[in-house]
Amino acid sequence: MSVRKREWTTQRGERKFAWVVDYSDTGGKRRSKTFHRKKEAGDFAARVSVEVQEGLHVAARSSVTVAKAGALWIESGEGDGLERSTLDQRRAHLHKHIVPLIGQALLSKLTGPMVRDFQDLLRKTGRSPAMIKKIVTSLGSILADANERGLATRNPVREMRRNRKGRDTRTAARQRGRLEIGKDIPSRDEIRLFIAALSDLLWRTMFLVLIFTGLRSSELRALRWRDADLIRSEIHVRQRVNRYRGKPKSRMGTRTIPISPIVVVALKALKLKQESSSEFLFPNLEGNPRSHGNVVRKGMQSTMLRGGVVVDTGEKDENGKSVLRPKYTGLHALRHFFASWLINRKEDGGLGLPAKVVQERMGHSSITVTMDTYGHLFPRGDDSKELEIASNSLLN
Incomplete structure (x- = not known):
């Protein structure tokens, strides 16, 4: 490794100079690099010396874009x-x-x-x-x-x-991004309003399945009749459909979810009325899975507007009336509701399930995903009461 000064004279007689670093790369090949300033050359030489010793150096000419x-x-x-x-x-x-x-x-x-x-x-x-x-x-x-x-x-x-x-830190970021009831997760009253506004049998059945199973959009739209076991009251998640058809997102995505009687009744009614010969529960007119946009716009958002689950945009229409928009604009809000329903205590209208079961029902790849997303929703006991009982037990 050497740093030397190079001097030369141009055709016009101007005197020029530069600083050249000569070295051997990790493969033993001779390399050189030119700089206008001595400090830049020295800094480069010091850095390259360490990289060559550690076997990490890649010369600019050997690099790619x-x-x-x-x-x-x-x-x-x-x-x-x-x-x-x-x-x-x-x-x-x-x-x-x-x-x-x-x-x-x-x-x-x-x-x-x-x-x-x-x-x-x-x-x-x-x-x-x-x-x-x-x-x-x-x-x-x-x-x-x-x-x-x-x-x-x-x-x-x-x-x-x-x-x-x-x-x-990761914890700080997670605290800032906590999901909130009434903001990110529909409340129970909002879900009641939403369901009450579902008049069409197909949309009603689809959203009852979504609300009480927490399926991802790609899993919901891929459901086939052979995936719905109406005798055992179960839905089997075996595939998903987005731009392509394939297996669920992870190994845990393939799962069986128990369904409530209200969902079973709706599915039976839909099966009796459905004229399509499609294998899918909720097909489009061609018998293929519906698009995500169709379910969101024509299904969820229009129902939110009819049911009054809305927010005021602060704007006025041409008649001077307030312009309203759906409060929840994505299907994932209903998936969040399902998770909260699984977690909430029975006395609060939930199922009170442990975290591991919630993970399995949601199809999360790991318990970490479940706790990072919904850990703050799990109920805590009366800390002061628990401490009193524990300390009394210890001392007495």
Whole structure:
């Protein structure tokens, strides 16, 4: 490793100089890099010396662009047999957001400040905070894949997150994002209003199933009649449907959920009335699974408006009347309600089930997911009373 000063004279007679770092990379190949300032050359030499010793150095000429690393990342996903919907999301993040804005940057030159600039650019060009988080996560995954291939030595995305942990702990983030009854989770009164407004048999049956099973949208729309055991009062979750058909999200997603008599009665009535020969419980006119948008807009949101489960937007229509919108705009709100119903004590109108059973009914991949999302809903005993009993028992 050496840092030397290079001097030369141009054709016009101008005297120039630069600082050159000569070194051997981890493979023993001679490398050199030129700098305008001695300090920059010295800093580079010190950093590269450590990287070469640790076997981590990747020369700029051997590096690839973010776009090339992203293409290799897609190949890795295909080789690992990821679901088509997951691969589609990867391609969308790469080609619509990452490549246009930061695709030509070399991995060897990518730094934390550059990643922050990338985030700012995403924000300025209209991406939502949720979308920005997903895109940056994909960028971090691209860099991790490149690290494993020996194309990069650092992952600025993960370094930024490690540095941020002290300021923004997971617990603090979870506290800020707690689900609230009446805000994120419909209350019991709101569910009653919603059900009362369901007049059409198909929509009524569909939403009774959703409310009392907590199925994901993709699981609900994939239900077939052979998945509904009306004798044993059970629904079997065996598949899901989004853009593609496939198995549930995780191993725990394949599950059996007991259903209440009100759901069984509704399903029997629907089966008697249903003229379609489709295998699905809630098919569209062609006999195929309904789209998510159809269920949300024509089913859930219109019923919320009829049932009065609404919020005032603060705007007025052309007749001077207040403009109202559905209070809950996504099907996941009903899934949250089901979870709260499982958790609530029996005297409060719930089932009072333990956390492990809640996890199984919800189809969560682990108990951690259940507790991170709904742990604050589990009832607590009278701490002071319990402490009094325990201390008296100990001392007496």
